[in-house]
Amino acid sequence: MTTLETGRTVGAGLDRVDAPLKVTGAAQYPNDFSFPGMVHAALVGSTVAAGRITGIDVSKAVAAPGVLDVVTHLTAPKLERGPMTLLGASPTAPLQDDRVLHYGQHVGIVIAETPEQARHAARLVRVRYEATEPLLDVADPRAEIVENPWGLDTERGDVDAGSARADVVIEGTYTTPDNTNNPLGLMTTVAAWHGDALTVHDSTQWPYNVRASLAAIFKVPESGIRVLAPFVGGAFGAGLRVWPHVVLTVLAARQVRRPVKLVLTRPEMFTSVGHRPNSVQQIKIGATREGDLVAIEHQGISSAAMDDEDYEPVSLCSSISYACPNVRTRDRLVRLNIPCPGSMRAPAESQGNFALESAIDEVAEAIGMDPLEIRLRNCADEHPLLGLPWSSKALRECYLQGAERFGWSRRTPEPGSMRDGGWLVGYGMASVSYPFYQVPCQARASVRHDGSAYVRSAATDIGTGTYTVMTQLAADVLGIDVTLVRFDLGDSDMPYAPPAGGSGLTRALSEAVHTACRRLIQEFLDIVHDDPASPLRGAALDDVTVTDGRIHRLDAPERGETYAELLARHGLEELSADGRSAPPAAEELGMAPAGAFGAKFVEVRVDPGLGLLRVARVLSAIDGGRILNEKTARSQIIGGTVGGISQAMFEETATDPLTGRIANATFGDYLMPVNADVPDLDVIFVGGPDPATPTGTKGIGEVGLVGLAAAIGNAVRHATGRRIRSLPITIDQLL
Template sequence: MTTFQTPASLGAGIDRVDAPLKTTGTAHYPNDFSYPGLVHAALVGSTIAAGRIRAIDASAAQAAPGVLTVITYLTAPRLERGPVSLLGKSPPAPLQDDRILHHGQHVAVVVADTPERARYAASLVRVTYETAEPLLDVRDPRAETVENPWGLDTRRGDPDAGFEQADAVVEGEYTTPDNTNNPLGLMTTIASWHGDSVTIHDSTQWPYNVRTSIARIFGVPESGVRVLAPFVGGGFGAGLRVWPHTVLAVLAAREVKHPVKLVLTRPQMFTSVGHRPDSVQHIRIGATSAGDLVAIEHHGLSSVAMEDDDYEPVSLCSAVSYACPNVVTRDRQARLNIPCPGSMRAPAEAQGNFALESAIDELAHTLGMDPLDLRLRNIADTHPVLGLPWSSNALRECYTEGAARFGWSRRPPGTGSLRDGRWLVGLGMASVSYPFFQVPCQARASLRRDGSAYVRSAATDIGTGTYTVMTQLAAELLGLDIAKVRFDLGDSDMPYAPMAGGSGLTGALANAVHAACRTLVAEFLDVVRDDDASPLRGARPDDVTAADGRLRLIGDPGAGESYADILARHGLEELSADGRSTPPDARRLGMAAAGAFGAKFVEVRIDPQLGLLRVTRVVSAIDGGRVLNEKTATSQIVGGTVGGISQALFEETVTDAVTGRIANATFGDYLMPVNADVPDVEVVFCGGSDRATDASTKGVGEVGLVGLAAAIGNAVHHATGRRLRSLPFTIDQLMG
């Protein structure tokens, strides 16, 4: 592995390089683009959750002013299903038959010359249905069950024997509801065909996935599909898959031979771009009287759509979170008449951690131990499954530093023992981890005669700071001022990049940028290899350092020259180099690649007469490896904390138990926290460089949310003695 020397400016909390564009309104999101002759599409959604279409009458819509076409399953061409990606199979292709699998399913798309006319015409489409009884409850015994979908169930040791040896056993059932990704920007697709080629502006977190999927679905070469997403109005996982509305926009543009724009409405965002699936989890944990874990059993049941393969192994966190010799985890899915689920920030871990960390807290209470001491006693100093040392693990430091900042030592052990006037006060905590995830990535770096650099990759920045961090990284590696470096992304014609999700992009892309910049330096040295006029003649990459736009010999800092001089003397306008990264091989490295770790400490206040619950303090101690930009990393943890509070106290996508209609599909009805619900959040980063990759960093996008629900629930128990096992925590649970 190439040695990565820590650049001086990395870690500094510099402002986002894209901030001026965003604050002046000149950043172009998908909805901001236009083309000559642009027309607009509107969707018609099913009003039943299960059954068949008996008839569609589109005549009134077709005759409405400005309408170019109405496409239904009767007129749509046959479309291939998209390819299998890292996230599994693509959602089913739209408008392929008369079956209805969920409420809100797209049954027609109307294209007209204005968005208002398209929406009005869509309201004129009349659909007659043959209705069937939908399956809507994850516990419904009639639902088809999918066992161990991706082969991720685990078992080690002998859990039954472990429970027999336990001095204390706790068990319980925990439930989490559907949550819906609600980025502020409505998901938008613009498609414009040019012969057999198509340009697509899309609210995607993965341009290459859209490219490969559209090419497969429409039977065109991938080189004929260009996907652009320089800015995305939030995602939280909603932009990871290629959803049917994107396919329909591309189809409509091909049918009417005009560029087409399709913007989802807010209610359609609840049925069209995924959601966190609900779960029912049963967990049992056994320990000795001294607090040593001897057995963990964690079973999860979650929902999935009728013909989809999205999978979230909610129990899997229990396999690796603690040093326990006997563990079994098992996940199943129930097929229901619901919209296709998808990743939502901290998928699977957000649900599974709530159950595990609530049960760990209950075990501590049963044993009469401090919850922090129980966790410290059972830290997994090596990977529990692989038996290898971690590439880094500062969880113990997260515990101790977070506890010190929070003042955990002042927490009295008894429930209901802290009061402030009428308020009951509770202090709770949870341990946190998020699994390592990295996939191959590529980047290209160029240096021009004017001394500026241009670095690019087909990634996206959904607000995480990718533009900024990669600009910082390239500037340090090439020895340039940040103002001389431009990093670009969001274009599938650029080198391949994976999705912005799973806390994997920063590491993968940073490693690719590192490789590209190092190779570019080697290219410059190759140019002057036999150049008698160059003080760098015959030098190798390990012989030089880069600073102030120059390459200098490490042993003789006065011997060097600028990139611009090398290019000018050799008659070159620029040099370019490609770099790629690949995931580390744990067995070859002799270590287990570590994801992020952390500890969350929370204070809550409860009015027992009104059932009011307020989160009043949060401390998040995070091991994210080497922090490339403290300001953007902190922002990620704070944003994740808001999401965790939201999961714990507010969010629940409510589906009518009879019709399958989502009953709260607006911002007026779907509850989310506002400023008054979120306290100041203290964030501290612990640990240091990770050894698995050149960039030495670990993603922090997901880990910020994990653990908040459990920590809040544990704090509620400390305040009241009530153990809440169902999210979100509501007034009736606190008063019942």
């Protein structure tokens, strides 16, 4: 039986197969593509946050050198809103009326021969507004409140009765700010019409969604649209939705009947492609003196755009994190005049975990218990809502192995009791999880006459290593050297793939690739089933394995044939097979499909005189199921950890409270950590393959970030005695 147990390359820290293309500059990102006769577009953004457009003067822009057209709501055709997706409703189609819903909203697009001409002409467009006072604060009583839009509120037991029985009850309000996705690559769309057919190069994490959305918006068949994204310059969730600038680029190309390229500016990245919404969270936890959690109530309020349905249930993490009999979670949205929020690495969990894991430490301190001990005592060995055992959960091992490696036992319990010279030293930790997420996926595998393999799926690789791990997986299952496998992605003409997001792609795609490769071996066995010349005649799939491209019988390794020999004798250039995957059902499994788990341990240093905060060490102990590539997996956790440090100490999208203008929409003003802010980061993987899927994998893209904010906040409390309940943690909070 050909399975991953062969272990030829899966798990090994293979170098990225796409690395040579990237380091030599040969990898083509959306911004690198062009078409003959291609022109360029620039956006006109609103300078008010709320109101209506009363007039637009485009005369100077139209007369500017190189300008081909200027499109506004006065000249744009009627466009349909995009379809409902796995991630909710598509954003509203642009340029459809005179309403202004946020600062920076696209109110026009200029098409010119060069990008410089387009940007110059865009500044010449004059827009008159009837401005109204914008709603910009979640506490504004005028703002519309949306209750539980996706039905994800939870309740079990009797929270009020549980709180009444508790020996200790802690309550607190935690806040997190807007953060903005800031991938290095500026989001780019290149669109070219060929009659009714359309080719789009886009900075997307989901080519199939772009294809389906554009087909619905422009009322053309999906079969006539091809979306390409072989390389994406990062995204962190910004590429999961079909944003208005993508629609406008396609519209512009149709208007001028020439290919059009649009590259967002860095400030436009703050208003055009989503952001992590802010949150205000109320949390209340009751516990016994012995450390048993008896009640958790977690309520969250997050900001939403005026005409959008993006929803992040920040409190939901509390429903399954601990073995507490009485839990209530509730989330609401508040509609504001802000750009549409969207997913940003570890959406909802990163905000909710900060509140929950900070509050757990508060409980531990109130009853005099070590923070590690209270988490071990209340670890949920069964899924708290389903009442089923997890398909796999090595969280206890994460706690224990992580604590041992970090040296948690050296922590003295009293805040401010540990010093290194003039620095206060603090140890903090947090428990981490990211929910199971998987949707259907497809892949196709082929073996060619020379014995090489070609495997493909319409997924994307946003830097996570998908090219590499799928190459390794296919090589293992097909039993050929990894250098003979080519894996391709990022093309909507390939078999369907879900988004590269939510830590769900690796699990879904690996199962589809595994199935396709297994079925391909079966295809070879089928063509020799009645072949008297083949030593594999009549062999079943479980009777054989493959070594060095040669299918042979398990009980007689000398009896076999290579892929190349089989194809040649039957006059075939290649043989192909398709594979599919689907999420497992808990009822069929008899257990709850598990996402990734982990524990984060942090050491901080605080200068009490200057309020300086430095992260000295971080250890991440991660249960990620079967690790397909130790090197790329470790890189994912390290990258997520840097993002977590950034969320905890640096990132905050600053919006002017009067105008709605984002005041720090540049890399010079939007703070992120640099090398000096990031210490050596240690990562260990614990646990084993998850039996819920054939490949045993779990997604780990998000779990690397979750928990850092809480662990750093808990370490700051230990170092200084100050409990910080709002992010980012800044100098003024520590002075």
